[in-house]
Amino acid sequence: xxxxxxxxIPAMLALAAVSSGAQxxxxxxxxxxxxxxxxxxxxxxxxxxxxxxxxxxxxxxQTLKKDAVDLNRELFMLxxxxxxxxxxxxALFLSMDxxxxxxxxxxxxxxxxxxxxxxxYTPREAEALLxxxxxxxxxxxxxxGEHELVAIFxxxxxxxxxxxxxxxxxxxxxxxxKYLELKISDRQRRAQPxxxxxxxx
Amino acid sequence: xxxLLAFGAATAALSAERALRAGRAAxxxxxxxxxxxxxxxxxxxxEVVVVAFWSSRCGPCRxxxxxxxxxxxxxxxxxxxxxxxxxxxxxxxAREYAAGLSLKIPLLLDPGKGVARAYRVxxxxxxxSIDRQGIVRGVRRDDRSxxxxxxxxxxxxxxxx
Numbered sequence: 040x041x042x043x044x045x046x047x048i049p050a051m052l053a054l055a056a057v058s059s060g061a062q063x064x065x066x067x068x069x070x071x072x073x074x075x076x077x078x079x080x081x082x083x084x085x086x087x088x089x090x091x092x093x094x095x096x097x098x099x100x101q102t103l104k105k106d107a108v109d110l111n112r113e114l115f116m117l118x119x120x121x122x123x124x125x126x127x128x129x130a131l132f133l134s135m136d137x138x139x140x141x142x143x144x145x146x147x148x149x150x151x152x153x154x155x156x157x158x159x160y161t162p163r164e165a166e167a168l169l170x171x172x173x174x175x176x177x178x179x180x181x182x183x184g185e186h187e188l189v190a191i192f193x194x195x196x197x198x199x200x201x202x203x204x205x206x207x208x209x210x211x212x213x214x215x216x217k218y219l220e221l222k223i224s225d226r227q228r229r230a231q232p233x234x235x236x237x238x239x240x
Numbered sequence: 241x242x243x244l245l246a247f248g249a250a251t252a253a254l255s256a257e258r259a260l261r262a263g264r265a266a267x268x269x270x271x272x273x274x275x276x277x278x279x280x281x282x283x284x285x286x287e288v289v290v291v292a293f294w295s296s297r298c299g300p301c302r303x304x305x306x307x308x309x310x311x312x313x314x315x316x317x318x319x320x321x322x323x324x325x326x327x328x329x330x331x332x333x334a335r336e337y338a339a340g341l342s343l344k345i346p347l348l349l350d351p352g353k354g355v356a357r358a359y360r361v362x363x364x365x366x367x368x369s370i371d372r373q374g375i376v377r378g379v380r381r382d383d384r385s386x387x388x389x390x391x392x393x394x395x396x397x398x399x400x401x
Contacts, residue, residue, distance in 0.1 A: 144278070159270040161280045 119178075127180040128216040131156070131188075135168040136224035141202060141232035143168065144194040146221065148177055151186055155179060176221065181212045190221050192234055208236035260360050262377055266291070266370045267358040271325065271348040274335055279323065279348060285374050288398045290322045290391075292367040293356055296337035297328070304365040309343045311392060318399045323348050327356045327364070367391065371398050 131148060135141075143165050148156040156177045160168075168174065189207045196202030210219065218239040226233040260267070266289075270280040281289065292308055294301040305324060312322045322345040326334040331349055338347045350356055359368060369378035369391060378394050 159272070159278050159280075161270060161278045161283060163283055164280070 123178055123180055125216045126214050127182065129177075129179055129181045129212065129219070130175060130216065131177040131219050131221065133168070133174045133176045133221045134172075134223070135165075136222070138165075138169045138223070139225045140197045140230060141192075141223060141225070142195040143192065143223065145192075146176065147191040147193075148221075149189045149191075150179075150181070152189075173220075181217065183212055183214060185209060185211055188219060188236060190234070190236060192221075192223065196232065197230055202232070204232070204234050206234040206236050208238065210238050260358075260368065260376055260379065262379055264376050266368065266374050266376050267355075269350075269355040269358065271323075271350055271355060274338055274347040274349065276346055279346060281323070281370075282374070284321050286372050287319050287321050288372060288395060289370040290320065290367055290395065291325060291359070291370065292322065292365060293325050293327055293350075293359070293361045294365045295327050296330075296333050298364040301365045302341065304367075305338075305341055305343060305345075308367070309341070309345055311395070312345050314392075315395060315399065318396075320395060320399060322346070325350050325355060327351075327353050327361070369394055369398060372401065 129150075133146060135143065143160050145160065146156070146158050147154065158176060164174075187207065187209050189205060191203065191205045193201075193203045206221070208219070210217070220237040220239060222235050222237055224233050224235075225231075266281065268280065268282045270278055273279050281291070290308065290311075292304070294305055308322055308324065312320060324338075324343070324345050325348045326338070327350050328334040329351060331351060334347070334349065359366075363381050365381075367378075367380045368376050369380075371377045377398055378391060380391055
């Protein structure tokens, strides 16, 4: 939390400084404010003199943007820590190996007979999985104890036929995060896809 | 009579309040399309997208879809993407209805109505214009002012951004 405050406060101050600079109204009567008008005229006459100011402002904006990105990342991590504390967290990943005998269409996941995810894949997402991508399919909370996970896969199987298969795993959730992986691979010997659920101990 | 009018105005106001408003992020979805691949809205980030909800049981939807198809034919070269989302329970009826219209726009199927719920669709037809950042910029309902042809100027403006 302190780290967030450390980033947030300077970012807000810098933002206020930049916005107040941008919103300063221009002098309406040049006779009343000659000192402000004079540097502007000098800058107009010599563009090289104005360049350092612009560069400094640009650097300030870049720093601010970086701070905002860092802050966003920290807030995201904090949100995850709050919503899914490590002692109840369960995360489910999906990966595909080869994919010669199976083109994925949907995956339905049930934990303790309750549907927690029903994901429909686009060709681009399927392609990403075939290239080695690992998708986080579900992130949730589970109590300590025995649970059952059932995953139902649909898609096109060998010879472009509609294909539907299921895989199930009974697992024990202890104190600490639980990571599970749905793994689809080709079983070359039987020319069939294989579906398994791995428990990352 | 006054009570009835007041009730009508209150219902209309409530309905408008319930619908997804302009300025909000468009909820992401993935749906099956008729005769094509599955489509996900977030994969079109960077493009201007129209999401139009329709049903084969809704009278004005036929003209609405045809106008949308014509608008797509005019603006597709400038990058417009149109998703016509069907909310029928009977997918076969939806397919036959669409086949009769010879549409060029992708027809998506939402039999579970999960996407329609996410967009808080309260009437049919109803269309949402989404900008390149994925923000809803226009919501149009079933009246002639909400016809796709009247959305042309708004879409051209979004395409120019």
